[in-house]
Amino acid sequence: MTIDKTYHPQSIEQHWYQTWENSGYFAPSGHGEPYCIMLPPPNVTGSLHMGHGFGFTLIDVLIRYQRMCGKNTLWQTGTDHAGIATQMVVERKLNAQHKTRHDLGREAFVKKIWEWKEESGGQITRQLRRLGASMDWQRERFTMDPELSYAVREVFIRLYEEGLIYRGKRLVNWDPVLLTAISDLEVINEEEDGKLWHIRYPLANGKDHIIVATTRPETLLGDVAIAVHPDDERYKHLVGKQVQLPLTDRTIPVIADNYVDPLFGTGCVKITPAHDFNDYAVGARHGFEPINIFTPTAHLNENTPPAYQGMERFKAREQIVKDLEAHGLIEKVDKHKLKVPRGDRSHTVIEPYLTYQWYVQSKPLAEPAIRAVENGDIRFVPDNWNKTYFQWMHNIEDWCISRQLWWGHRIPVWYDESGKSYVGHDESDVRQRYQLAEDLPLKQDEDVLDTWFSSALWPFSSLGWPEQTADFKTFFPTNVLVTGFDIIFFWVARMIMMSLKFTGRVPFQQVYITGLIRDAEGHKMSKSKGNVLDPIDLIDGISLDELVQKRTYGLMQPVMAQKITKATQKEFPEGIPGYGTDALRFTFCSVASYTREIRFDINRLAGYRNFCNKLWNASRYVLMNTEGHDTGSDPTAAMAFSLPDRWILSRLQNTIEEAHAALQQYRFDLLAQALYDFTWNEFCDWYLELSKPILTSQESTTEQLRGTRHTLVNVLETLLRLLHPLMPFITEEIWQRIAPLTGKEGKTIMLQSYPQPDSRFINETAVRELEWIKQVVIAIRTIRSEMNISPGKQLSVLFRKGTESDKHNTEQHQHLLMTLAKLASINWLLADETPPQAATAFVSELEIFIPLAGFINKEEESARLNKEIGKLQKDLSLIENKLNNPQFVDKAPAEVVAKERARQEELTSTLFKLRKRLEQVMAF
The missing domain is CATH 3.40.50.620 (HUPs)
Structure with missing residues (x-):
């Protein structure tokens, strides 16, 4: 079964979902x-x-x-x-x-x-x-x-x-636009610029006054008392005295209550039980009757002086402040940052409001x-x-x-004409439960739950x-x-x-x-910030124009729309490409740690789209090397498993154990990391490379070929099942082609069994030997890279010292070493033998020498290195000048300074390596 050369998620995802749903695979199995x-x-x-x-x-x-x-x-x-x-x-x-x-x-x-x-x-x-x-x-x-x-x-x-359940009159969060009580969850408290008015409340005896600071001067019309702390020596002599409530003909008492913070403001607090949750509790403790001054639409009602009745609350605030100033009752006005409660739907300022509501005890x-x-x-x-x-x-x-x-x-409450309440499923049920006459008029409660x-x-x-x-x-x-x-x-x-x-x-x-998903900078995603991402746009992609339109649609302030447009154009100049569902799901899992807030960086999404490509291309390699061949699905067929086969099967068992452990702890991030590391690093980067010498060697036996092909298809098939919960679409598409090669039966991967670790395949010896091969190959490849030697050029390598295990591994796995590291020969030096001029690496006690004579032109390479060193020195000098400038360090944003320091460290490290290489080249 062929597989397309290129992975196109959009061409497979909806097809497979419809297949699963139409086939009833999502329903409980019944067993x-x-x-x-x-x-x-x-x-x-x-x-x-x-x-x-x-x-x-x-x-x-x-x-x-x-x-x-x-x-x-x-x-x-x-x-x-x-x-x-x-x-x-x-x-x-x-x-x-x-x-x-x-x-x-x-x-x-x-x-x-x-x-x-x-x-x-x-x-x-x-x-x-x-x-x-x-x-x-x-x-x-x-x-x-x-x-x-x-x-x-x-x-x-x-x-x-x-x-x-009972009906009572209490304070609630009231939305004067929607005309309903709302829950705390539907109230957004955001800091806004406001004012703090310091108002003089004259004593009733006319000899002095108390200064009270408030952010809502209009509510003073509902004040029932002034509270001070019982231990506040400044006001002890006033407790029990009466003060004249400004702009009214009422007097109110000074009371003592531990609720008051004597260090905040003037140490005096106005008590308005009908319009503040804390004041309501204070008022209840002292037996005050709350005075409601608002209508449901937040206009001033009949409990206020006639001059203010019918005024909208903020218009009333303006007028009350003017009148207080006219009477000389404003001590001062300060600018003040305060938390303003707004309804998350209407965005209007929420009022604590005294109404009859239904409550659960x-x-x-x-x-x-x-x-x-x-x-x-x-x-x-x-x-x-x-x-x-x-x-x-x-x-x-x-x-x-x-x-x-x-x-x-x-x-589900009905009332008769006298207001008596009856509860039932419907009016008929109510009449039956309470034995009410059919002609007794009943009216259902207007509210909903x-x-x-x-x-x-x-x-x-x-x-x-x-x-x-x-x-x-x-x-x-x-x-x-x-x-x-x-x-x-x-x-x-x-x-x-x-x-x-x-x-x-x-x-x-x-x-x-x-945790809660935030944007890449850690900010909450919101329409007003213009940083919202739609998961479907990440799956299918969206053009820049469409994205801008989506983010600015319905905004009331043109200035905000312009700001959001500019930021979006900067962040996504080409729009957002379609990454596919599997890449998005894997990204979600990769960030699902135990943290409270989770930053979503779209760059990670691009990385996991590459991961999908890696899996797809690895599957193509497996299919090309196994379709039409004996993959050992016949249990009676003899097979010989190479060191790479035994190693990958052992590492697979460890990965399966890690997957189960991560899922038991809900550590989706650890699950994603374990599967990513095994898939990319061990299966794709190493095992597939290690399989090539076996599949291409004329010396490989039928049993060895069968063993490697068997391992290729079975490890991939198991890996697909491991990945399926995270990446359902790509795993189903590939599994349909791989499963027949393993002898698996079933119509879908999603009803296959999740892999369980098998201790028979745990092989610590194979893991140790293969890890040694990897270290040697990496050491040689690193020298190639650092010395700018072509990856395809065959090298002669010299080993010295090392352990008996090193010598055994070299002898047993020389073919793998030479193929993977692109070597012409491997020779051992005596322990005291002096090597020729060479680049050197170490793997534990083993010394590796690569004679470089003939591989590089000393003059050309030294000139190239000097040029690169000069360029980086110039870049480093510019950064160091910045960081040595106090004005930059003190005034630039912290993240900018941190970025410059990180770049300084990176350049310093790179320069050190380049100078070491130059020393090696000059020594030849």
């Missing part, structure tokens, strides 16, 4: 030990970003590995309805038509969202297929499927009936979830994330689960719970969750709590926490 991983469900209207591509690749490596190890493997797939994100997409489409959701009404608007979901919701699943994800698409779930929606309502009802659910990790039922990998988990769980607060949206799981509420049930609801389905019985608990550290609180912990509560079992046995 073997169960192994299940849940896909962290991406947003239904989303697209595959680098974080997805990274995490999902690692999951697929595990799934393919366990499938090949004979497990009954399920990668449960599905998507999340993503309440806010999806609703915003459809609202924007309506806005473009000068309509709002209120023009349509709730029922029609939700219908529009379902239409949008059907139209574009499959984008990410199409992209997952491009990435090679071998998930069971027949079991694909959506968090608002009828069965999953039933599970969501069932959990709500049970928690409500136990008193673990979290502490009773957290206690068993804490024990599950403490006693080892669940293990975090790496285990340092235990501390993060415990820190949050031990300080857990009640969970706000309601959202003021129309898209999502509507809260937080998306994380349904996501918390994902490990068991997606398998059919509350029904005891066959899938649930077989695959729950699942084996491992692969996710980023940023959602340990919001998702991982809640899945553990909910699973223990409703199934009595942990949802997964291990949690592998990945």
Whole structure:
């Protein structure tokens, strides 16, 4: 079976994926030990970003590995309805038509969202297929499927009936544009330039004032107190006194509370319980009633003086500052850097806002979830994330689960006209549960549940719970969750709590926490920075114009678009070439260490594309030298294995052991490194070269030829299976051609067994002898390179001293040495015999001499070396002048200085070597 001369990933990848999916290879086999991983469900209207591509690749490596190890493997797939994100997409489409959701009404608007979901919701699943994800698409779930929606309502009802869900009025993160509460995860706190206003609060007796510094002067209208530290001697005499609240007719007390930091600002803090989370806690401790001054759209309400009512919050800030200045109540104004909370969807400033919401009482659910990790039922990998988990769980607060949206799981609560609440799956169920009359008017709660509420049930609801389905019985608990550290609180912990509560079992046995993908400079990838990479663009390639358009589309600020365009043109002047899926997957694995943040450098991707080429060309060599020949697939055929055969088979067993060990520890980086080193360095660079003398020698016997051809095809076939979880497409394409030569049966590599180490092939003697040959050959090749001798010119080599082992190896493997090192002869000198003028190398005690007379022209070579030395000395002098200049060292960016120092070291080392070579040449 021929193989194309050039490797073209795009010509094979989609073909093989369609073949696998159409053949049902992704489905559980139905036999073997169960192994299940849940896909962290991406947003239904989303697209595959680098974080997805990274995490999902690692999951697929595990799934393919366990499938090949004979497990009954399920990668449960599905998507999340993503309440806010999806609703915003459809609202924007309506806005473009000068309509709002209120023009349509709730029922029609939700219908529009379902239409949008059907139209574009499959984008990410199409992209997952491009990435090679071998998930069971027949079991694909959506968090608002009828069965999953039933599970969501069932959990709500049970928690409500136990008193673990309640409705209360508390502070939440409020988005005044989207008009809903949002989770902490949906709030981005970024440093911005602001101001710190120092405001005088007059004492009620009119004799003095207190100065309070604030970044939000408009909220003073909701102040209920001024707090000082109880031990602060400056203000002890004021505790219990009243101050006049500026611009109002109210007075508020001075209180003492340990919350106050006496060293920050003036040591006085305004307490606004309705608009600050910390102030809310202080106010609760002292029994103050919060005063809400905002409407849901962040305009000032009726609890403020009439002059400010109806004003937008930032307009009100401007007016309040003017009025404070007019009354002489501004002490000073400082420039101030502050963290501003913005909604990740609307980008508006988030307000702490006091509203009625539905809450889950979290502490009773957290206690068993804490024990599950403490006693080892669940293990975090790496285990340092235990501390993060415990820190949050031990300080857990009640969970706000309601959202003021129309898209999502509507809260299953109905109210009668008096406001009494009833809980059930639907109105009919409510009437039956509570024995309500059919003519009693009922109205369902308008809110929907937080998306994380349904996501918390994902490990068991997606398998059919509350029904005891066959899938649930077989695959729950699942084996491992692969996710980023940023959602340990919001998702991982809640899945553990909910699973223990409703199934009595942990949802997964291990949690592998990945780092977060950053760009090559370590910056977060974001639309606003213009440094986002789309995995599909790395697979297929993209032109510069298309890339620029993609990165600047939808940006509101033209200045940012210009900056991003310039940076993109500099980084990718020719656009991005298509590297193929396998190269991208291997790159993801190569950077998947235990670190918190992972830099993605596209140069590594180019290197692993070369790795694919190397494997492809090696396979062509194997096929050319084995097809049509006896490869020893007949077990009765006699074979003789050469030293290179025995060595590569032994090294293969070590590599197999390393692969298993790395995967057990989720060290994908070590797995990639072990397979790369074996493939490139040992199999391609050495073994294939070592096989040539055997395959081309007239003296090779039939048994030796059969042994080497057998080794070639079987080591390659085993290597393809080792690599398959990381690089599924290229390994399948090559395996289809190699497998018949080994006698392997089966339609696909992905259902073959993953290699297991075989101790019968471990041969330390062969490894030692072959490593000796490599060292000798490398020493001779290094001399060739340093002395600028043509690689094809045959050399005469002299050995001196050395051990008995050196002499034995020389005698036994002279043919290999002479072929690989391109030698005309090898001769031994007596221990005390003086060698001719020669270049020298050492391999342990063995001295190697290469007489150079006749191989180089002394005058020409010395002239060439002097010229090169002069050029490098000039370059080094320029760099040293820079580094000796304090202005450069102190003012240049640190990375620029570091680069210059590295270049200085490199030039110094190169000059040392060149001068040593010149000494050798001049000695001839």
